[in-house]
Amino acid sequence: MKNQKRTTIYDIARKLNLNASSVSRALSNTSKVSEATKKLILDTAKEMNYQPNSLASNLRRGSNRTIGVIVPRINQNFFANVIAGLEEITYEHGYNLVICQSNESYEREMECVNTLINQQVNCIVISVTAEFQDDEHIRNILKHGIQLIQFDRVADNVDTLKVLNDNRQSSIEAISHLIEQGYKRIALLEGPQNLNIFRQRKEGYLEALKMHGFDIVPELMRENAWTQELSAAATRELLSLPNPPDAIFASTSDFSALGVLEVATKMGISVPDQLGICGYSNEAFTEITSPSITTIDQHSVDMGKAIAKLYFKEARSEAEVSVPRIINIQPQLIIRDSTLRN
Amino acid sequence: MKNQKRTTIYDIARKLNLNASSVSRALSNTSKVSEATKKLILDTAKEMNYQPNSLASNLRRGSNRTIGVIVPRINQNFFANVIAGLEEITYEHGYNLVICQSNESYEREMECVNTLINQQVNCIVISVTAEFQDDEHIRNILKHGIQLIQFDRVADNVDTLKVLNDNRQSSIEAISHLIEQGYKRIALLEGPQNLNIFRQRKEGYLEALKMHGFDIVPELMRENAWTQELSAAATRELLSLPNPPDAIFASTSDFSALGVLEVATKMGISVPDQLGICGYSNEAFTEITSPSITTIDQHSVDMGKAIAKLYFKEARSEAEVSVPRIINIQPQLIIRDSTLRN
DNA sequence: TTATAAAGAACAATCGATTGCATTAAAATA
DNA sequence: TATTTTAATGCAATCGATTGTTCTTTATAA
Numbered sequence: 117m118k119n120q121k122r123t124t125i126y127d128i129a130r131k132l133n134l135n136a137s138s139v140s141r142a143l144s145n146t147s148k149v150s151e152a153t154k155k156l157i158l159d160t161a162k163e164m165n166y167q168p169n170s171l172a173s174n175l176r177r178g179s180n181r182t183i184g185v186i187v188p189r190i191n192q193n194f195f196a197n198v199i200a201g202l203e204e205i206t207y208e209h210g211y212n213l214v215i216c217q218s219n220e221s222y223e224r225e226m227e228c229v230n231t232l233i234n235q236q237v238n239c240i241v242i243s244v245t246a247e248f249q250d251d252e253h254i255r256n257i258l259k260h261g262i263q264l265i266q267f268d269r270v271a272d273n274v275d276t277l278k279v280l281n282d283n284r285q286s287s288i289e290a291i292s293h294l295i296e297q298g299y300k301r302i303a304l305l306e307g308p309q310n311l312n313i314f315r316q317r318k319e320g321y322l323e324a325l326k327m328h329g330f331d332i333v334p335e336l337m338r339e340n341a342w343t344q345e346l347s348a349a350a351t352r353e354l355l356s357l358p359n360p361p362d363a364i365f366a367s368t369s370d371f372s373a374l375g376v377l378e379v380a381t382k383m384g385i386s387v388p389d390q391l392g393i394c395g396y397s398n399e400a401f402t403e404i405t406s407p408s409i410t411t412i413d414q415h416s417v418d419m420g421k422a423i424a425k426l427y428f429k430e431a432r433s434e435a436e437v438s439v440p441r442i443i444n445i446q447p448q449l450i451i452r453d454s455t456l457r458n
Numbered sequence: 459m460k461n462q463k464r465t466t467i468y469d470i471a472r473k474l475n476l477n478a479s480s481v482s483r484a485l486s487n488t489s490k491v492s493e494a495t496k497k498l499i500l501d502t503a504k505e506m507n508y509q510p511n512s513l514a515s516n517l518r519r520g521s522n523r524t525i526g527v528i529v530p531r532i533n534q535n536f537f538a539n540v541i542a543g544l545e546e547i548t549y550e551h552g553y554n555l556v557i558c559q560s561n562e563s564y565e566r567e568m569e570c571v572n573t574l575i576n577q578q579v580n581c582i583v584i585s586v587t588a589e590f591q592d593d594e595h596i597r598n599i600l601k602h603g604i605q606l607i608q609f610d611r612v613a614d615n616v617d618t619l620k621v622l623n624d625n626r627q628s629s630i631e632a633i634s635h636l637i638e639q640g641y642k643r644i645a646l647l648e649g650p651q652n653l654n655i656f657r658q659r660k661e662g663y664l665e666a667l668k669m670h671g672f673d674i675v676p677e678l679m680r681e682n683a684w685t686q687e688l689s690a691a692a693t694r695e696l697l698s699l700p701n702p703p704d705a706i707f708a709s710t711s712d713f714s715a716l717g718v719l720e721v722a723t724k725m726g727i728s729v730p731d732q733l734g735i736c737g738y739s740n741e742a743f744t745e746i747t748s749p750s751i752t753t754i755d756q757h758s759v760d761m762g763k764a765i766a767k768l769y770f771k772e773a774r775s776e777a778e779v780s781v782p783r784i785i786n787i788q789p790q791l792i793i794r795d796s797t798l799r800n
Numbered sequence: 801t802t803a804t805a806a807a808g809a810a811c812a813a814t815c816g817a818t819t820g821c822a823t824t825a826a827a828a829t830a
Numbered sequence: 831t832a833t834t835t836t837a838a839t840g841c842a843a844t845c846g847a848t849t850g851t852t853c854t855t856t857a858t859a860a
Contacts, residue, residue: 137841178513400742
């Protein structure tokens with residue numbers, strides 16, 4: 117069973133007393149083959165259980181119709197959704213996805229990049245790790261003539277196609293909403309500042325405060341609070357301040373927001389009356405908590421689709437038509453009970 | 459930039475006045491090449507930014523060190539976790555993952571299988587769709603000499619490597635737990651019975667009732683309640699019965715359990731006192747609902763790892779050592795407030 | 801010094817599909 | 831009927847790495 121040879125176009129050709137080139141042409145339906153022989157070939161192909169060997173045609177064509185994806189974690193909601201969206205569109209175009217996870221390790225990310233370059237993928241789609249340091253490996257992708265699309269977490273300095281959320285804008289909206297609801301001392305839980313997304317969310321926070329004439333209070337801004345535990349710890353500190361915040365923007369994730377909510381509940385601080393909470397990502401559970409959590413939807417599946425569409429548009433155009441280099445997916449503030457005082 | 463040719467082993471050979479075969483041997487570090495020339499080759503390879511072309515070596519070797527994965531939905535928690543586990547192990551072995559989603563469509567699943575066969579993947583890992591009908595396409599994988607590992611949702615009649623949860627056992631445990639808590643009329647929300655997993659969960663339910671001398675009440679068993687909405691609808695019916703259930707086993711998923719909880723809450727029925735609820739899958743949110751939901755953890759990441767390990771063990775052994783054909787991952791009942799009356 | 805062995809490198813075939821060019825056969829035109 | 835056009839098929843090179851075999855060097859033994 118294991119050792120039986122695959123049928124090749126040569127096998128079919130031999131059986132029909134034809135040349136392999138005709139078989140190839142018939143199967144790919146390109147140029148001239150008579151209807152009669154084409155039918156003959158297709159029939160015997162089916163009969164012999166022929167499956168084209170894409171390894172061979174990949175080599176010949178110099179392309180394998182594959183898009184490589186590198187994300188920190190496949191099973192993180194946001195990334196899983198982006199991948200699902202990507203797959204949907206690439207599948208329609210007969211492309212495949214090769215998926216790697218960097219596990220938030222910079223070294224691992226470099227290895228993944230090399231693997232995908234060797235594989236000759238047509239395009240690499242990447243969201244960099246939180247350990248992001250140097251963009252040499254990213255540039256190396258371009259050096260090898262491979263299309264590159266960065267999304268969400270990107271190396272700002274590398275000029276490539278990018279699909280982004282407008283994190284700054286969404287943060288401005290979130291903070292403005294909190295201010296409208298009458299919150300006066302709004303704290304920020306930050307993520308690692310080497311990542312563009314967390315920098316932008318912080319910018320939005322600062323900008324919104326400024327817009328509304330609020331003071332910026334350094335003690336209300338907490339660095340590296342980007343897991344549930346770290347956020348819980350930061351929240352305990354914040355709420356123990358002599359002059360504690362009356363709202364917390366957990367800009368890193370909904371898990372952070374959850375950490376905030378848990379601590380508040382434990383300390384007997386009522387949400388949203390005494391403390392407003394806003395998360396980020398619109399995880400499924402934010403709808404279910406009590407109170408439900410205000411958050412920001414990133415339209416992650418759409419983001420995946422946008423990435424794929426961008427690739428195919430760019431690939432077709434071959435720099436003839438000008439394709440926008442950066443696509444912004446508008447995130448959406450989802451207002452729920454955790455920030456509704458009225 | 460786009461048109462610059464990749465450096466090949468021939469380029470390196472030409473530059474050093476050597477033959478390509480020597481370059482190949484030096485790079486792959488097999489058999490005899492003198493230390494001096496090897497160093498020379500490796501250095502110039504690096505200097506010329508050489509990246510091996512795996513398309514070529516794949517064709518030659520007839521293998522691409524790739525495992526194809528077909529799941530109904532990539533962004534469904536369970537599958538995302540399995541894939542993450544898979545990736546972790548396959549990566550260690552220098553293998554890649556090609557991922558497809560069938561979107562619960564039987565036709566799409568067949569197409570995915572064909573694509574992966576064409577790609578000459580070394581192994582196909584699959585969990586079949588709920589539309590599962592015929593196992594011809596599954597058998598076709600074996601006909602092409604490709605290793606096949608089915609997991610979770612499997613075609614029972616095809617004899618392949620399988621990695622499964624013991625759904626029957628976990629259901630028995632869940633029902634036994636409900637009975638211990640004093641629940642007397644336990645309802646079942648079923649999934650599509652063409653899928654093995656849902657059949658087994660039903661079997662477990664029936665078996666447990668029998669073990670404890672309970673009657674089987676057909677009106678308490680609801681077919682095809684496998685989305686949140688369908689479960690909510692079924693629950694409304696169940697709770698409106700003249701003799702309603704005092705517990706519901708949402709055997710299809712935690713989302714179903716959530717649907718049950720919502721309806722119960724809306725109807726003013728207290729959980730767990732008047733109604734016990736048990737879900738399936740241990741989704742993140744089950745810990746957060748109020749009350750938190752009793753459920754069954756499938757150890758999905760471990761399952762992914764087990765699949766990969768099974769492949770590599772089997773591949774190495776080449777039928778010399780006998781490798782177990784079926785691996786059972788023990789699921790675990792997670793008891794939470796929704797079933798704790800005491 | 802000659803014979804032998806072993807190491808190192810070159811040669812050439814191979815994997816299977818694709819494709820430009822050449823050839824043949826058939827159809828259309830003169 | 832002779833000639834041109836076109837359609838259909840065959841031929842052969844190619845993609846780049848791998849690997850069994852052969853040929854040259856050296857180093858070692860006789």
